[in-house]
Amino acid sequence: MPQQFTKSTYRSICDELGQMDADFAKVIDLYGYPPFWSRPNTFESLVHIILEQQVSLASALSALNKLRERVQEITPARILLLTDAEMRECYCSRQKTAYIKYLAEAIIAGQINLEAFAQMEDEDIRRQLIALKGIGNWTVDVYVMFALQHTDVFPVGDLAIVNSIKRLKALPKETTKEELGLIAEQWKPYRTVASMLLWHYYLSDRKKT
Known part of the structure; x- marks a missing residue:
């Protein structure tokens, strides 16, 4: 069965991602932890x-x-x-x-x-x-x-995620989804929570501008 995250493990996983990637540490410092986004399995x-x-x-x-x-x-x-x-x-x-x-x-x-x-x-x-x-x-x-809180999913087809990585890491606009997928490899086995941090950055940074 795939690993799942819960409300009680969510922030510690965010902290671990902050240690893996300084850009995530910066997001947490600037905007705090992302909301615990979840939906029932219905x-x-x-x-x-x-x-x-x-x-x-x-x-x-x-x-x-x-x-x-x-x-x-x-x-x-x-x-x-x-x-x-x-x-x-x-x-x-x-x-x-x-x-x-x-x-x-x-x-x-x-x-x-x-x-x-x-x-x-x-x-x-x-x-x-x-x-x-x-x-x-x-x-x-x-x-x-x-809905299932599986820990290691990376939605490379999500436009907000794509734009968020490019902005956070100052990547050129023409960076491909394949290249972004390779960057996300370093966030295993927590790519779902990394995505939550990226959405949080995208939404918070957009509010600021």
Whole structure:
């Protein structure tokens, strides 16, 4: 079973990363520790992450809240009762409506078992989820990081992470994702928490400017 971080180990891992990489020590000195970002391991959390694909966090949350208003509790069965028009009224695009319904159907059919994921390796989870239309590596990365608290995930497809590393380490704009992945190798086995520090830096530095 993959290593997990908890509220009680989170800050000590941040400190260890600060010892591994002076730039992280600087982030902690400047902005404090990152929030303990987590979500429950539920269908709703995966729906939320799908809604966050390629849009602002605020607009994804608006859509999630609209869905909550409509069905009270976001479950696979309740989502499948909604028409596409009703999903559209909840700010869900045609594509994301299809992705969310595919996921709901897979869970009801027993093809996907979120509880079982809690005991599984990252790559086994990734293989099962990526088989579903509309779920790619970024969605799996965020789910495994936030809902399962696996310690060593690096979401190289996340634009904020990419920009944050480039800014923090004063790298040229044309630095490739492959090169960033190599830099992240030095943060093993804590690349998830390193990513939390990078998001924290990105959000805090943006507020400052």
